[in-house]
Amino acid sequence: MENSILHFITPPIPYFLDCGSAAYVVGDRHINRDRLGVFDLIVVTKGALAIGEKTDLTDHQWELQEREALILRPDAYHYGVTPCIRETEIIWVHFQTFGSWRECKDMKECLECQTELIENHRKNAFLHHCEACSIFIPKHTKLSEMELDILRELSMLDQEPQSIRNWKRQATFQLFIQHLDRDQSTTSDGAAFQIAEKIDLFIRQNYTKSLSNTLLQQKLNYHPNYLARCMLKIYGMTPMEYLTHYRIEQAKKLLLQTDWPVSRISEEIGFNHASYFSTSFIGKEGISPSAYRAKLTGRSR
Structure with missing residues (x-):
């Protein structure tokens, strides 16, 4: 299966909601959930996790290995495919967007629908006087060590006082999204x-x-x-x-x-x-x- 791309229009930039970690012992599998209502970013930091996503038109499955990340849609059914065969740990991040978005099969499709998506965004988000642009995030990717460090920092912010925790989380999440967007753009057609x-x-x-x-x-x-x-x-x-x-x-x-x-x-x-x-x-x-x-x-x- 080709790696699809989540195409977001901004402003506003996709925003952080919550994050955490989870551990699976041998025999555990990812919980089944239907239409969670938020984007669910899952990153495996140890072991491997088999997970699937089903919409009205598609049904895809992944075997996520260490440092691999997957973004599950807010409007789909998510399910564990097979039990873990070794101890597995993940970081998860929930985020959402107020703006328009679309899942495309590749960058060519993203660029072909970009004008239409931006115009829909302007109408839905009431951004008549603001400049809108695109953010391209790979649905499934392997993270660099720097990107993984940013995610670890995000999960460690629980130790911060509440008065500044959410501000730092938003800023850290946006830095992570910026890295993914830049990676996708340069690898698609850098020149x-x-x-x-x-x-x-x-x-x-x-x-x-x-x-x-x-x-x-x-x-x-x-x-x-x-x-x-x-x-x-x-x-x-x-x-x-x-x-x-x-x-x-x-x-x-x-x-x-x-x-x-x-x-x-x-x-x-x-x-x-x-x-x-x-x-x-x-x-x-x-x-x-x-x-x-x-x-x-x-x-x-």
Whole structure:
């Protein structure tokens, strides 16, 4: 079975709920549970654990060895497959997300559905004015020693005073998720991710200026066709399409947070002509900048 990927849209970042450890003697098996309602991360630190997950469409089983991690879905049936044949220990972490997510068979499917998932996320999470992005977490993976150390630190925070324990747990869990996301991204297509991130960073730092494919070629030293292929693969749009997308995202913030006229906002985000800005905004949002402001704030100016 191919290793599937859990594709999360953020913000908000998947958040920590609870964690603990469990030990199994010979003959024990993982408990059966139906629709737990939270994501269940299981990491074997000693021995081996046979576990399965069943949905309406799939039924998969794993034999987890030491340092292997598996994330079980909140909407599935989890069951022990066979009894343990040797003493086994695990760390478990429950987490959840308020945002949109989907399990995909591979990174190609993740990227193909990314735009749709982000748009659904915006509607469900009411994030009309916030930039949304993807987190890619492997469903089944072998952890590095560093990642395992982070999990051990998470489970040891029970010794901290309650007033700071939850803060530290959230921060530690997010660090762990960040490692998994980075590992998945770089192993899937490291070159494309690195180039796309460079383009993304350059556009964010310079979006108010006049940008072009030629300028990107000069700054990043890659042919525009290669830059476009990398951006299309990772973000689903070309560099210039991403530039327009990012400018409009900044415009939405200014429409909600300021009383500036549309013409000034157009200039602030790098559009040379207010009419072109309005046309681009309508093309992406379906309504004019003024109508967008009125819809969310009641102000038409």
